Amino acid sequence: MFSFIKQCGFTLIELLIVMVIVGILGVTSVAYINAGVNIYSQGVERQEAVAQARFMLTRLAKELRHATPNSLRLQCEGGCTFDQCLEFIPFQSATHYTDYLPTSAPFNVTAVDFELNNLAQPTIGNWATVYPLHHSDLYDVANNKRLQVTGFVSSTTSELDQWQFSQAFMQESSSKRIYLLAEPVSFCVEGNALYRYQDYGFNVNQLNAVQLQASSGVKRDLLALHISNNLVSNEFFNLDDAALTRNSVLNIHAIMTFNDSEAMMFNHEVHIPNVP
Structure with missing residues (x-):
């Protein structure tokens, strides 16, 4: 008595078709993923x-x-x-001086205390300016509108401080404003x-x-x-x-x-x- 065993398999053509389909799906998936990545990176x-x-x-x-x-x-x-x-x-702070600017020594300027506005007070070596009308007044020290502070006395009994300079400022400020520069x-x-x-x-x-x-x-x-x-x-x-x-x-x-x-x-x- 003979018995027959049925064998199943794929032909070469079927395998090729499957490979082509898988390849198409892979390429499409990669392109789709790349498009998403590109959109994300551009965003x-x-x-x-x-x-x-x-x-x-x-x-x-x-x-x-x-x-x-x-x-x-x-x-x-x-x-x-x-x-x-x-x-x-930049200016660190600004205040107002009270009297006319001195034109002869000693060149002391009385100004409102910075501590009233919780601002840092000037120290020796800081730069100050009065009434700059052009940027050359600030960058060119020869114009005498940017002077270095040579001394500073903070009063403990009044609301006024004393600024000391080695020479006179060139011009008065119409608003009597003095700037402490950075x-x-x-x-x-x-x-x-x-x-x-x-x-x-x-x-x-x-x-x-x-x-x-x-x-x-x-x-x-x-x-x-x-x-x-x-x-x-x-x-x-x-x-x-x-x-x-x-x-x-x-x-x-x-x-x-x-x-x-x-x-x-x-x-x-x-x-x-x-x-x-």
Whole structure:
């Protein structure tokens, strides 16, 4: 008696068809996953560019609120090349002096005590300014509108302090205001990045980014990337001239590029009080 065993299997054609179908499904799945990954990565880069722009504009506006009147100056206007720098002098605090400024020695100025407003008092070596009308009044010490404090006496019995200087200020302030200055600060657009510089001191002529980097003791901090301004035709900073009847206006025009093809433009105005 014979028994027959039925054998089952796949033909070569069936195997080839299955392999083709599996290959098509694999390629489709990979393409679908890659599309999802690309969309996600583009979204992340877009959010990063927006976040950097928001941080950058907020930081600039916040610091410029403490800019000494008429201290802003630009390294280049009307067509920059490799970089563009905005420089200003922050003030630590401000107060009012009571009498007319002395024109002969001793050069002592009586001013309202900083402690009334919980502000730090000046120390010997600090810089002070009275009635700066142009940025040269602040950066060029020869104009006698930025003088170094040589002595300070804080009264314990009255609300007035004594400031001491080695020479007279050039001009009276119509509002009798005196500013205690901090060190200058520069924001420089270099390539696709924005950097902040400090601790390089006062200079009559404004320094560019290369000169700032070469300065001794300078501190350089990265603030933003993805900047794609063509500085020759689209300057990052634009400064309107100040007048005694209105504030000066700093226009920030930032072009942020991401995903190698997308770009966003941000226009922001910062109003700088200019009446000293």
